[in-house]
Amino acid sequence: MLDLKFVRENIGTVEEALRKRRSDLSLEGFRGLDEKRRTMLTAVETLRAERNAASEEIGRLRREKQDAAGLMERMKAVSAAIKEAETGLPDIEARMDALLLNIPNIPDASVPDGAGEEDNPVIRTWGTPREFDFPVRDHVDIGESLDILDFERATKIAGGRFCLLKGAGARIERALINFMLDVHTGEHGYTEMLPPFMANSASFLGTGQLPKFEDDLFKVEGTDYYLIPTAEVPVTNIVRDEILDEGVLPLKMTAYTPCFRKEAGSYGRDVRGMIRQHQFNKVELVAISKPESAFEELEKLTSHAEEILKRLGLPYRVVTLCTGDMGFSSAKTYDIEVWLPSQGRYREISSCSCFSDFQARRAKIRFRDGTTGKTRLAYTLNGSGLAVGRTSVAILENYQQPDGSVTVPEALRPYMGGIDRIVRR
């Protein structure tokens, strides 16, 4: 959420940001609504001030055993006038809130302008895609022939966009989760969290998934709970409604969770395999930072995610999302894309964002400035470190062998009970 005062005073800037984002949201009604609200508020507050003053007077008279009946009688009219003046105000405020909650964050000045994916500049590339001297198979073929991935039975159990991992397939996911968490906690300074996999609507509002993106979420019927689409939701909300000591910043947390997404609107995209699932595993990195160092933190956080790919020997590149491709709440986002031989291209495996104070304002995440003693909104960041399912896919495909087996990346072997190759058993 943007600051109301900021929108009022910089409506041009906000409209420019909407244009850059290729958003069709209009601020047409904002000015009128805002003025109407302020006019009404002033009227109501003036009457209330009158009532408060009279009430105080009544209290004083009664204490002094004087008659206050006349004043009380007159105040009945004022009270009625207040009720009158208040009608319509809740509606105006609700409309203001709705408008404000649906305005996306303003892209950071360093974000390149562009319409979509094709305009995202590549800022660095690591590793060289391997040359294959045999026909490359995709992870579905590899996984099914090794009997470690089973899509048919997953469909029987649940439905489309689910996957059953078996044997070494399940083991790889577990190994990756442990590997990633160990690196981030042991070497990158994050504290491990294991949060609830459902969260209430207030939390989803806090990180910006609600009210705009309810259609992408699984809601638990008859409750106020939604299944989390990312650990960002429960982990960032750990500090919701809190005023933090400046000294604890940057607060760095990591968490493994499964993620649940409806993937509504992606019919026909990535239907094959485990690229796009209703449920997938992810290790998330979250940082709560001071504004001054937040974009520096974004660089670090991104490099922490990249480190996992480096150790696994998986070629990747990093792109900056352009204004038209950025998420609703983000001020700046880097996507890390891993090389998938079967597709002959890089595919997103991590998305690292700085949200400036956009989430913090919604979620009331603040800190006390040590020098001024004032409370300030913190900046929030997060990134995948990494999407585990897609990492498994990348390993299967990049490390496939002509005989159908898959070599286990060296860094992962300690987590795989020492085995160096996955073969059909």
Added chain:
RNA sequence: GGAGAGGUGGCCGAGCCGGCUGAAGGCAACCGCCUGCUAAGCGGUUGUACGGGUAAAACUGUACCGAGGGUUCGAAUCCCUCCCUCUCCGCCA
């Protein structure tokens, strides 16, 4: 699921037979004093949001004592509904 207790400021905690309570007291933080340094001690300051006001302050209005509604001239205090937490019992990984 049954019974009981409770939700107050950064934290703890009074107030809860309605007005003098935006809220005692303590802690914490900050600023002074004191001090060789630290500690102790002494004095002072410190909520949030939205308006008005100002060059910026000062200043000022309103709202906020879990959420929403009601009674009343007036509600942290009374009434209703809901949410949450804790304790005991039951059930259970």
